[in-house]
């Protein structure tokens with residue numbers, strides 16, 4: 001089965017390819033897809049990949065990613081390719097890139113961070129410290145966190 | 154000329170370049186008390202947790218430049234008790250003052266204050282994170298007594314895991330050339346690995362357990378706190394090993410080397426060391442005044458020329 005074949009199976013929506021093996025469930029959570037969802041979702045896990053060894057693929061019909069979801073996926077799947085599908089054709093192919101600023105996307109791992117203060121009710125804010133491997137730093141308390149260990153809000 | 158300093162915040166040593174550090178130190182070297190410099194300027198000193206020495210040092214610096222201090226320390230009735238957020242407190246105080254000095258137990262609080270306030274904010278300690286004026290005064294002492302900040306061999310001794318001052322000083326030293334760090338601590342209190350990653354390639358560093366001072370220009374001692382140890386026996390085993398004694402200082406350190414400590418000292422430097430020429434920790438604390446005066450002047454009036 002060629003990749004093109006898999007990609008072109010939905011009529012309109014989004015195909016997220018090159019997700020690290022095992023991360024598809026996290027991607028589904030980011031997309032907000034739960035058991036009761038009505039749109040068609042196709043998940044392929046542990047597919048052979050020349051780039052990653054093994055990879056996951058997620059296809060969602062009738063959903064186009066907003067910027068926030070796009071950023072979240074950038075963090076957990078820095079090599080992902082996002083294909084926008086319309087009428088069975090890939091109309092846009094977008095690689096994710098190191099997000100330079102992330103507002104309200106990650107939880108700060110430091111429990112004494114001001115962003116964790118209940119009273120303050122503020123959004124977290126992370127900036128990209130280093131690419132490959134992706135390291136993010138809390139704008140406020142300066143705690144650094146490796147992207148693959150970051151807790152997505 | 155556009156000022157590099159006017160209206161700026163001093164939140165983290167990470168925000169300061171070599172040029173920035175050098176200009177603060179130069180300003181500090183030249184600054185003298187001047188009752189007209191900050192005449193009519195009000196500095197708000199907001200201490201959400203007590204730190205008497207830091208608060209007095211900032212207060213003294215403002216007064217020596219003719220400015221006025223308003224504010225509170227944690228013992229006073231604070232807005233926190235009434236459930237006001239830090240953002241709201243700062244939002245109000247910024248209207249009362251030309252600059253804000255803040256100390257707060259939460260990491261990131263000073264950055265939040267700076268984001269809210271349109272007047273300069275100086276971080277006087279945000280939890281375990283940053284205390285940049287302490288680092289600048291450490292550098293001021295090193296330059297004053299050693300005569301340079303490049304090509305230094307610096308030994309950091311004691312609690313390198315939780316010690317905010319050593320982390321911050323190490324970051325500041327990455328701005329300078331040919332720095333060698335000797336990180337001396339018990340295994341349980343080693344310098345954090347994530348922070349070492351940040352230093353890699355910028356300074357040379359070496360970790361060891363043994364207290365060996367040979368070849369060092371600067372020995373920076375920090376306190377090992379009993380509470381950091383999961384069991385007391387472990388603490389008893391190591392505590393004596395990191396106490397600086399006159400004998401080892403005389404045998405291992407050159408007369409031109411210096412010993413620093415952010416104070417208060419408990420027993421990690423024996424009092425017999427105090428009278429040795431290398432002991433500079435009391436002079437180091439005095440440097441806090443010119444350094445803080447220099448920062449206030451730069452942020453409120455801009456650079457001299």
Ligand SMILES: [Zn+2]
Pocket residue numbers: 108109110113114115138139140141142143261
């Ligand atoms: Zn944080």
